[in-house]
Amino acid sequence: MNKYWSLLTKKLSPYEPGEQPQDRKYLKLNTNENPFPPSEEVLSKIRGSVSDSLRLYPDPNSTKLKSAIANYYDLDINNIFVGNGSDEILAFSFLAFFKDKNPISFPNVTYSFYPVYCNLFEIGFNTFPLDCNFSIDIEKIDTNSGGIIFPNPNAPTGVYFGLSGIEEILNKFPDIMLIVDEAYIDFGGASCIELIEKYNNLLVIQTFSKSRSLAGMRVGFAIGHPNLIMALNRVKNSFNSYPLDTIAIEGAIGAIEDNDYFVTCCSQIVEARKYLSNELEKMSFHVLPSKANFLFVNHPKLDAASIYRKLKESGILVRHFNNPIIDNFLRITIGKKEEMILLVKSIKSITGVDHV
Ligand SMILES: *Cc1c(COP(=O)(O)O)cnc(C)c1O
Numbered sequence: 001m002n003k004y005w006s007l008l009t010k011k012l013s014p015y016e017p018g019e020q021p022q023d024r025k026y027l028k029l030n031t032n033e034n035p036f037p038p039s040e041e042v043l044s045k046i047r048g049s050v051s052d053s054l055r056l057y058p059d060p061n062s063t064k065l066k067s068a069i070a071n072y073y074d075l076d077i078n079n080i081f082v083g084n085g086s087d088e089i090l091a092f093s094f095l096a097f098f099k100d101k102n103p104i105s106f107p108n109v110t111y112s113f114y115p116v117y118c119n120l121f122e123i124g125f126n127t128f129p130l131d132c133n134f135s136i137d138i139e140k141i142d143t144n145s146g147g148i149i150f151p152n153p154n155a156p157t158g159v160y161f162g163l164s165g166i167e168e169i170l171n172k173f174p175d176i177m178l179i180v181d182e183a184y185i186d187f188g189g190a191s192c193i194e195l196i197e198k199y200n201n202l203l204v205i206q207t208f209s210k211s212r213s214l215a216g217m218r219v220g221f222a223i224g225h226p227n228l229i230m231a232l233n234r235v236k237n238s239f240n241s242y243p244l245d246t247i248a249i250e251g252a253i254g255a256i257e258d259n260d261y262f263v264t265c266c267s268q269i270v271e272a273r274k275y276l277s278n279e280l281e282k283m284s285f286h287v288l289p290s291k292a293n294f295l296f297v298n299h300p301k302l303d304a305a306s307i308y309r310k311l312k313e314s315g316i317l318v319r320h321f322n323n324p325i326i327d328n329f330l331r332i333t334i335g336k337k338e339e340m341i342l343l344v345k346s347i348k349s350i351t352g353v354d355h356v
Contacts, residue, residue, distance in 0.1 A: 018031035033333065034265065034293070049249075073223065078226040091121075093205070094123060097231065152181070207219070211266055295332050
């Protein structure tokens with residue numbers, strides 16, 4: 001350990017993102033990126049923003065982007081917060097709502113960035129066990145919790161939790177914040193944004209990285225009661241006045257406005273997910289029901305880590321997690337249909353398992 005490091009720095013155990021290898025070209029099915037490029041309309045907006053005006057700072061409030069999002073969801077601009085990827089908004093939210101309270105709660109299988117933020121901000125947490133179907137059991141959430149967060153659909157399982165369950169949590173825990181991380185909501189789930197009018201302790205966070213094909217641009221947004229948005233603005237303005245650059249603001253506006261393209265891409269991914277799920281089940285894989293752009297699968301006879309390694313050797317990257325609860329599972333991002341056909345072929349030739 002370096003003697004110049006602070007005590008906090010020494011205690012950190014940072015998040016490890018999925019591999020982005022530069023050594024060769026892989027079929028990347030490991031970080032839930034969209035297989036479809038940003039639309040022509042988005043790219044032309046981005047190109048248009050590359051101009052002399054880049055010498056100026058961007059709008060610190062990203063007002064035009066917030067208006068586009070407010071318009072899309074039929075909300076007020078005061079309900080919207082935007083940030084440099086939803087990871088940044090999650091970090092701000094942990095500071096704004098989860099610090100200096102009882103330990104917060106999240107599922108024992110979930111997005112592994114949550115404990116990392118708790119570690120960084122020195123926020124206590126406990127986890128609640130998911131049931132045998134990897135679904136949330138409200139009874140298992142600590143009744144003294146200082147706040148609750150989970151992705152919906154959950155990551156890395158893809159399992160979706162319905163709105164009635166979310167309302168049940170909100171009614172059971174009216175005095176603490178519930179943050180629903182809807183990174184994958186556009187692939188078949190219903191968003192709980194409609195509940196923010198009724199519950200002022202609900203914050204919904206979404207991203208342009210998955211369903212809107214802009215992972216490289218880093219744009220996320222949060223939706224909630226204006227008081228929650230004000231709290232996020234206070235944190236943001238204590239950290240960075242300009243989290244969104246001029247180019248990202250324009251690209252994100254384009255992505256919200258080009259709704260037809262977005263709808264077409266999402267529905268093709270849902271189709272490809274159905275195809276892959278069927279094919280894997282024919283090979284006796286256990287496939288969790290997914291409303292995300294990935295499948296979480298295991299096989300009664302085959303070892304997940306070895307499938308992961310062999311696929312990598314054959315040029316296909318999927319995600320394997322070392323968490324003992326899920327280390328016999330693989331998370332496979334849904335690509336284009338032809339990519340899924342290629343994946344199925346590779347799995348068959350690697351494992352020797354064919355249709356039964
Ligand atoms: C991908 C992902 C995010 C992060 O999205 P960015 O906007 O790219 O930072 C947040 N939450 C979950 C559950 C994710 O899978």
